[in-house]
Amino acid sequence: MKRLIQFIMVFISFTTLFGCFVTTGKYQDKVREAENYKSDVDKTNAALGKANSENRLLNDEISSLKKKIAGLESDIAKLNESMKSSKDAQSKIIADLMQKNRELLDAKGELSREMERLAREKEEVVSRLKSTYDNLVKDLQQEIKQGEIKITQIKDKLSVNMVEKILFDSGKAEIKPKGKEVLKKVGDILKKVTDKQIRIEGHTDNVPIGPGLQAKYPTNWELSTTRATTVARFLQDKAEIDPKLLVAAGYSEYRPIAGNDTDEGKAQNRRIEIVLLPLDIDRVLEGK
Numbered sequence: 001m002k003r004l005i006q007f008i009m010v011f012i013s014f015t016t017l018f019g020c021f022v023t024t025g026k027y028q029d030k031v032r033e034a035e036n037y038k039s040d041v042d043k044t045n046a047a048l049g050k051a052n053s054e055n056r057l058l059n060d061e062i063s064s065l066k067k068k069i070a071g072l073e074s075d076i077a078k079l080n081e082s083m084k085s086s087k088d089a090q091s092k093i094i095a096d097l098m099q100k101n102r103e104l105l106d107a108k109g110e111l112s113r114e115m116e117r118l119a120r121e122k123e124e125v126v127s128r129l130k131s132t133y134d135n136l137v138k139d140l141q142q143e144i145k146q147g148e149i150k151i152t153q154i155k156d157k158l159s160v161n162m163v164e165k166i167l168f169d170s171g172k173a174e175i176k177p178k179g180k181e182v183l184k185k186v187g188d189i190l191k192k193v194t195d196k197q198i199r200i201e202g203h204t205d206n207v208p209i210g211p212g213l214q215a216k217y218p219t220n221w222e223l224s225t226t227r228a229t230t231v232a233r234f235l236q237d238k239a240e241i242d243p244k245l246l247v248a249a250g251y252s253e254y255r256p257i258a259g260n261d262t263d264e265g266k267a268q269n270r271r272i273e274i275v276l277l278p279l280d281i282d283r284v285l286e287g288k
Contacts, residue, residue: 122156125195129158129276135189136160143182157277158196160186161257164270171213173226175234183231186274187239196276198235199247202228203273205266206253225250231272245279 133153143149143166150161164170167179175183190198202224209217217223225248232248235241258265 125156128193128195129153129156132189132193132276133158136186139185139189140182149182157275159276160274162272162274163267164272165267167231167272168227171210171217171223173217173223173230175230180234180238183234184238187235187241190235190274190276191239191241193276194242194245195279196245197247197279198241198245199249199275199277200228200232200235201255201273201275202226202231202248202250203255203257203269203271204253205256205269206260207266220252221250223250224252227272231274 130153133151136151137144140149140151144151148163148166152159152161162179162182166182167175169176204220204224206220209219209223213223217226228248228250232243232246236243236246253260253269256265256269257271258268260266260269
């Protein structure tokens, strides 16, 4: 209670004091001015707080951007280094390719020269074979006219087809005198050939071996092979052909050149063929 009284007294004193110096209107103006100032201060503080908040956000963004820039600079440095390495690698690849290209051109040139050499050799071989063919045709004109011998040349292959009757009696493998004369002519020409394989092929028709000969030649296989071997031995012994060039093969009835349904066809199938082939024909056929 005492304090209340004191407060009232103070209040009255202040009221009396201010009443002595300023009017009520001025007082109120000052109060409003103070309130306006306070409001402006509050607004300024609010704006300042907002600005500080935005500033912090901007600083965070700036920091994040700086990190990104640093990362990009690092990536760029790596890319530059990688590009430099890649450029060096590309330069090496280009140099290697240029070297290989030079090697390829050299190889192509060498291959071209080798192909030209082989072509010349083949032409020479065909030319020599043509000379052999011409000599055979010249020396065997009569037999060719009579249809007993047929001589053919296809590129580097020459074949002398001799029907059975000029060389052998039916079912036999002993060369007849007339056949020896013909084979001697053939052998004298072929012994000059040193760069060809001379293959003697025995062929028969499809008529089975008769009972009287089966003990010696059970089938046409044995007969065709024996005939081919007999001719090969004759060319070696009487015509002095290098036996290393000779090959004897029996084909029985399985490589006919005519039908076996007529006597004429059977007669054509019963034959000896002397075939001139490249020396390496066996390796070629075997894929070596």
